[in-house]
Amino acid sequence: MGRDALKVVSVGTGWPGIVEIASDRGPIPIALHVSRVSPHARKEYEWRFQYPGNRDPVVSPDGILPILLGVAEVDEKVVFVAFDGNSRVGKIVRSSLLFNGGILMDAARDGWAEYTSTRGERAVALHPRLLAAYVEMLQSGIFPEGREVANAASASGVVAEDDEEAAERARIVVSRLVRNGAFSRDVREAYNGRCALCDLSLDLVVGAHIWPVSAKGAPDKVWNGLALCHNHHAAFDKYYIWIDPTDRAVKFRPNILEIASTDAAAKIFTQNTRPNLISPKKATDRPRLAMFQKRYEELAIFYGWAG
Numbered sequence: 179m180g181r182d183a184l185k186v187v188s189v190g191t192g193w194p195g196i197v198e199i200a201s202d203r204g205p206i207p208i209a210l211h212v213s214r215v216s217p218h219a220r221k222e223y224e225w226r227f228q229y230p231g232n233r234d235p236v237v238s239p240d241g242i243l244p245i246l247l248g249v250a251e252v253d254e255k256v257v258f259v260a261f262d263g264n265s266r267v268g269k270i271v272r273s274s275l276l277f278n279g280g281i282l283m284d285a286a287r288d289g290w291a292e293y294t295s296t297r298g299e300r301a302v303a304l305h306p307r308l309l310a311a312y313v314e315m316l317q318s319g320i321f322p323e324g325r326e327v328a329n330a331a332s333a334s335g336v337v338a339e340d341d342e343e344a345a346e347r348a349r350i351v352v353s354r355l356v357r358n359g360a361f362s363r364d365v366r367e368a369y370n371g372r373c374a375l376c377d378l379s380l381d382l383v384v385g386a387h388i389w390p391v392s393a394k395g396a397p398d399k400v401w402n403g404l405a406l407c408h409n410h411h412a413a414f415d416k417y418y419i420w421i422d423p424t425d426r427a428v429k430f431r432p433n434i435l436e437i438a439s440t441d442a443a444a445k446i447f448t449q450n451t452r453p454n455l456i457s458p459k460k461a462t463d464r465p466r467l468a469m470f471q472k473r474y475e476e477l478a479i480f481y482g483w484a485g
């Protein structure tokens with residue numbers, strides 16, 4: 179975290195201490211409830227975050243985001259353990275939040291590790307420089323897959339280098355994951371969770387960009403997205419499928435159709451693909467012509483067959 183990334187606003191009793199986290203959209207105040215984490219006697223791998231006592235409930239002053247934060251040390255490296263405090267606001271019964279101590283070791287190595295308890299409470303062990311990324315997730319309600327965050331954090335060098343440059347790289351890549359997650363959710367909802375190419379739902383659908391996110395300027399708008407099942411997402415990403423921007427007709431690459439003429443399973447896949455894109459609920463969410471044009475410009479070398 180940079181010098182200006184974290185600003186203490188009010189510590190008070192320390193439970194909570196109000197601090198501000200710097201973000202692209204300005205400072206975000208959080209109510210930090212810092213307490214001890216310790217091994218739990220019952221099971222060897224089990225650790226817990228302990229409440230200080232009956233008279234100190236978790237609070238959310240002025241609606242400020244409450245975060246329960248434990249501080250641990252692994253091989254002389256500080257690791258935070260964070261919980262969303264919202265589910266504990268106002269609870270006066272002294273209790274502990276349990277987590278698998280293994281995430282402390284994993285976070286010391288990769289910068290990020292998660293554990294979800296049987297009660298559905300998520301513990302995140304993280305490098306202190308990734309606290310802003312965690313706050314962004316809590317605020318947006320989008321939690322990218324923990325392994326993906328760990329890979330991104332690890333690749334940014336935030337653990338190995340532990341400097342502000344690496345921290346900024348980590349923040350950008352994790353923030354990208356959060357924004358992708360929000361985009362995917364919005365696109366999925368626009369299509370009622372159904373694939374725009376085959377109508378499958380079964381919670382197997384993600385939101386994919388048309389003008390790809392790797393291109394500078396591609397917007398995270400529903401009209402630059404398609405809800406696709408995993409097979410159609412992969413087929414779209416591998417340029418097996420071309421969609422006519424004007425009438426939304428769906429076209430397969432000739433060699434895929436050739437394979438489908440002799441391979442029964444491939445034939446079922448191509449036959450299950452609708453001849454035209456299925457539309458989202460709202461007309462304003464329909465994929466825009468320009469997004470397809472941008473995609474084909476950007477990826478022209480892969481679409482020579484489409485003509």
Ligand SMILES: [Zn+2]
Nearest residue numbers: 373376407410
């Ligand atoms: Zn599909």
